[in-house]
Amino acid sequence: MSMQKKKAIRLECPMPRLDFDTITLGHGSGGLLTNRLLDKLVFELLGNKQLNTRHDGATLQLDGPIAFTTDSFVVSPIFFPGGNIGELAINGTINDLAMCGAQPHSLSLSLILEEGLPITELWEVLQAIQRACQQADVHIVTGDTKVVERGKGDKIFINTTGIGRIHPQARIGTQYIEAGDAIIVSGQVATHGIAIMSLREGLEFETTIESDTRPLHEPVSQLLDTFGADIHLLRDPTRGGLATVLNEVARDSGWGIALQQSAIPLDEQVEGACEMLGLDPLYVANEGIFVAFAKKDIAQQAVELLRTHPYTAHAAVIGQVVEAHAKQVVLRSRIGGTRVVNMLTGEQLPRIC
Amino acid sequence: MKFLSEYRDPEVAAQYLKLIKKTVTRPWTIMEVCGGQTHSLVKNGILDMLPPEITMVHGPGCPVCVTPVELIDQAVWLAEEKGVILCSFGDMLRVPGSHKSLLEAKAQGADVRILYSPLEAVRLAQTHPDREVVFFAVGFETTAPANALSVVHAKRLGLKNYSILTSHVLVPPAIEAIMEDEQTRVNGFLAAGHVCTIMGTMEYYPLAERFRVPIVVTGFEPVDLLQGILMTVQQLEKGEARVEVQYSRMVREEGNPRAQELLFEVFEVTDRWWRGIELIPMSGFRLKEAYAPWDATRKFDMPPGEAKEEETCISGDIMKGIKKPHECPNFGTRCTPERPLGAPMVSSEGACAAYYHFSNLAKQLAQ
The missing domain is CATH 3.40.50.11740 (HypD, alpha/beta domain 2)
Structure with a gap:
């Protein structure tokens, strides 16, 4: 599943000694307790030249066109197989930048902590943030910490905002899509959603399905280095899953989208879990994959290039942009029938039998 | 996936389709009882692959x-x-x-x-x-x-x-009610495989005999459904009305x-x-x-309910197989999964939801 993400040995900093073991309202007061919390935990792990100035904001020097994005993370539970809310918050924003064709430069980090959160859990989340930043070579340059009363939050909410330089060859947008474009998905679908789902309601499967949260800017950068403007659109199919993102693209571009069910990469365990839970993997949330619309002639080469990177090893062409059935996504089923794939309505609810 | 992929095999499905086309000589209306079967038929695009003589109508087997x-x-x-x-x-x-x-x-x-x-x-x-x-x-x-x-x-x-x-x-009393309805057009049934896994098939013999309808206990995967349809059509063409089990990997008589x-x-x-x-x-x-x-x-001392139903919803006719979802004037317009008038539009096993989510009709109507 989330291959090669976890190293065999993980060096973890021991948690500093503190004279408190849970978050209290005082930690958000801006006073002494706040400073102690920041010094001992946040700056200890995430400190850098910019952040250490402790100014109200960061000043940056960037040339050329930039991408700017923000995202809030409220996942429950905050710890799940394959990661926690910390790396999700970093990777999520890095990936949003990558979908704009940008390399991450700097991030902001806002923590909303619930009174009563054990410090050990916060430490673990901050360590994950540190690891994810190091892995992606990106810095947290500004941030904020607030505490809300018990019952007014859910342990920890995180907002990250990111800024990054756009790749000089990138020409990304629905307006560049044309009939015949190949639709590439960079990895197996539905993995993250099922990892969370299997935990949320205490469902236990015989094997653990791990989230595929991971930064995708590297493989995206390689794609743009090699194929430049022949990559017409990049999207990450997070909430609402693949089906929802493809419907948005069909609607916004005015083209039809034809999918081949048998070509969509899906882990066998995830597929089994979807069967049992009565969920359609096309609508399950993803974290560690993206969808690329690429010029037909280079699609196969693009897939081969992606397959050389460990994070996109399961890349595959799953469909085409077509002139027929404008604004609709139509799937050719495994047995050769066709059906329309609609956008997700409300929340995907599990079925009865 | 073992025990699943073999029932989704495109070549096997194509063979069954060919056999169905070869066997059928006149129009037949077959009801699949279970909502899970309805969804599988629509989701896999089977309804559009069947020969025009065969009309599938969708039964009441959606508990919700x-x-x-x-x-x-x-x-x-x-x-x-x-x-x-x-x-x-x-x-x-x-x-x-x-x-x-x-x-x-x-x-x-x-x-x-x-x-x-x-x-x-x-x-x-x-x-x-x-x-x-x-x-x-x-x-x-x-x-x-x-x-x-x-x-x-x-x-x-x-x-x-x-x-x-x-x-x-x-299920059996529902089949009886459907067959007793004078508007019914059902010639044969695909009975629900999972219901019969629990209850067996004995209850269905008197129904097949009394109403002169073939009842084929059928599974939920594409190949199951195609085989079930073929078995029903074979009986209909021969003028037979027996209980048969297609879903034999799960269902025993008892x-x-x-x-x-x-x-x-x-x-x-x-x-x-x-x-x-x-x-x-x-x-x-x-x-x-x-x-x-x-x-x-x-x-609990439950209060008497007022049980207000949306009057224009024709879910009863749909669940008895008298009408199809797209024959409802509200389908895809006043009634959608976000703003349903009746239950079949929301349940994941409801016939209206199946048509809305997976077939081309909803979008054509909306435009």
């Missing part, structure tokens, strides 16, 4: 669709007014009641939880001894044994704060005796209202007197 609106009102009342932890399968949440759905009640602060098994609800009752926990026990013969088991567990554990709000329904024992320990057969259809005599289960303390309808 046939649950009376009063029961949903009662569930909402329990959650809102009695402060119970109301547990339900996810399907049930969006189904409209007289005033609101359980999902709306949840959004307004009621403690409504989605569970995958009634045994989880028993566990909740154990861990929340100060709260009443009610499980909304709907479904056909398939889900009934697990619900029965939850009551047996609660009794054994001496749990006084657990009960079930039950609306169990049975069913699952252990599950049946549990069912009849806890439940007794009773008349039931079917939402959109009518009162069908002896068509459902209720808890026996010995289990009355775990029966939410007897435990």
Whole structure:
């Protein structure tokens, strides 16, 4: 599943000694307790030249066109197989930048902590943030910490905002899509959603399905280095899953989208879990994959290039942009029938039998 | 995936399709009883692949669709007014009641939880001894044994704060009601494989004989369905009306005796209202007197429901196979999964939802 993400040995900093073991309202007061919390935990792990100035904001020097994005993370539970809310918050924003064709430069980090959160859990989340930043070579340059009363939050909410330089060859947008474009998905679908789902309601499967949260800017950068403007659109199919993102693209571009069910990469365990839970993997949330619309002639080469990177090893062409059935996504089923794939309505609810 | 991929094999499916085309000589209308079968037919695009002589109509086998609106009102009342932890399968949440759905009640602060098994609800009752926990026990013969088991567990554990709000329904009386309706156009049935896994096939022999209809107990995968359709068409073309089992990897003639024992320990057969259809005599289960303390309808002093139904919804005709979803004037316009007029548009097994989500019709109509 989330291959090669976890190293065999993980060096973890021991948690500093503190004279408190849970978050209290005082930690958000801006006073002494706040400073102690920041010094001992946040700056200890995430400190850098910019952040250490402790100014109200960061000043940056960037040339050329930039991408700017923000995202809030409220996942429950905050710890799940394959990661926690910390790396999700970093990777999520890095990936949003990558979908704009940008390399991450700097991030902001806002923590909303619930009174009563054990410090050990916060430490673990901050360590994950540190690891994810190091892995992606990106810095947290500004941030904020607030505490809300018990019952007014859910342990920890995180907002990250990111800024990054756009790749000089990138020409990304629905307006560049044309009939015949190949639709590439960079990895197996539905993995993250099922990892969370299997935990949320205490469902236990015989094997653990791990989230595929991971930064995708590297493989995206390689794609743009090699194929430049022949990559017409990049999207990450997070909430609402693949089906929802493809419907948005069909609607916004005015083209039809034809999918081949048998070509969509899906882990066998995830597929089994979807069967049992009565969920359609096309609508399950993803974290560690993206969808690329690429010029037909280079699609196969693009897939081969992606397959050389460990994070996109399961890349595959799953469909085409077509002139027929404008604004609709139509799937050719495994047995050769066709059906329309609609956008997700409300929340995907599990079925009865 | 083992035990699944072989029933989704495109080559096998193509062979069955070819055989169906070769066998059929005149028009036949076949009803698949179960909503799971409806969804598989639509989701896999099978309806469009069948020869034009064969018309599939969609049966009442969607438990959520046939649950009376009063029961949903009662569930909402329990959650809102009695402060119970109301547990339900996810399907049930969006189904409209007289005033609101359980999902709306949840959004307004009621403690409504989605569970995958009634045994989880028993566990909740154990861990929340100060709260009443009610499980909304709907479904056909398939889900009934697990619900029965939850009551047996609660009794054994001496749990006084657990009960079930039950609306169990049975397939054979529904088939009878459909065939007795003079508007019916059904020539043959695909019976529900999972229901027969529990109950066996004995109950279906008198029905096949009395109404002169073939009944083929069928599974849910594309190849299952195509084979079931072929077996039905073969009987129809020969003028036969027998009970046959396509889903033989699961279904035995006697069913699952252990599950049946549990069912009849806890439940007794009773008349039931079917939402959109009518009162069908002896068509459902209720808890026996010995289990009355775990029966939410007897435990709580339920207010008389007003059971307001959307008048323009034709869900009854749809579930009896008299009309198809797209023949409803509201389909895809006034009635959508976001703003449903009736249950078949929301349930994941509802015929209207199947047509709306997976077929081209909805979008064509909307444009």
